Amino acid sequence: MIAKTFSMVIGKAIYFFIIVRNKYFAMEKIYLSDAGPKVSPAIYGFYRWNEVGSETSAEMEKIVNLCLDLGINTFDHADIYGDYGVEELFGDLIAKKSFKREDIVLFTKCGLRTPSTKHPEVRLDHLDTSAKHIIDSVENSLKKLKTDYIDIFLLNHLDPIANLEETASALLKLKTSGKVKNIGITNFSVFEHQLLASYLNIPIVTNHIELNLLNTTALDSGQIDYIKQRYMRPLASAPLAEGRIANGTDALATKVRAKLEKIAPKYNVDIESLAVAWLVKLGALPLIGTKNEQRIRNIVASFSIDLDRQDWYELYQAGK
Secondary structure, eight states, X not given: OOOOOTTOOOSOOOEEEEEETTEEEEEEXXXXXXXXXXXXXXXXXXXXXXXXXXXXXXXXXXXXXXXXXXXXXXXXXXXXXXXXXXHHHHHHHHHTTSSOGGGSEEEEEEOEEOOBTTBTTOOSOEEOOOHHHHHHHHHHHHHHHXXXXXXXXXXXXXXXXSOHHHHHHHHHHHHHHTSBSOEEEESOOHHHHHHHHHHOSSOEEEEEEEOBTTBOHHHHHTHHHHHHHTTBOOEEESTTGGGHHHHOOSHHHHHHHHHHHHHHHHHTOOHHXXXXXXXXXXXXXXXXXXXXXXXXXXXHHGGGOOOOHHHHHHHHHHHO
């Protein structure tokens, strides 16, 4: 079977037309890997939602509606986000039926366990990708998200003491049941990725890795190369280095920001848009974590930038 490439157009394309700098451009849904599914080119993740309070529900609705208006229909969760509370809030939003479940793509994950009053049995941060924890976590996520299926379920890091045969069996069981449509991973090294894949007879469709102009480790470690070898698109978490690119005072942030400020006028864009355009040129999908509305818009604006090859390398050298 001939592997699909990312340039292939399969099925009916879906477009969102977005105004950026008084121009319209189309945000086409794209395949995450040769095994699917289709996602928006930018993905919103709740990994920086550390606390869930009385105002969080309204704030989430505002952010989600902004994302949908901008053409972002793909949302990334984990059981632990927001002290184990974010999934339930998002589920309440689904229940309000302000948008159709079939119009969005949901990621969620398990594996990393953190202490919480909601889980007194967890004494310290640790990893658990045992079959029981995976099954229990998916059942809990389905209940909290108020949905019958998860589009992409990910393992959050690789548990070195897990029985991988049982882990793989649990993942296959979930996919066969229809509760999980696709399998992914988060923060796996090349060797960890290869190890898990050797136990699975179903494809891994994504690997979330930290990647930005202040952290290009994934380019040097071979992670990006291996992800592309597997016909997958890299998902870049912390695309703006958690605000350091715009506001960091350390030497590297200052150096990269100066280079961005030098190049940005050529494209008439914000430096944050240019920084994300560097990722997009690499074939990566930015995983947005900020609650800042303007920063979200800056990230979306990156898709209208056709970054010159030499400008890309100039920024890369600054980041190294």
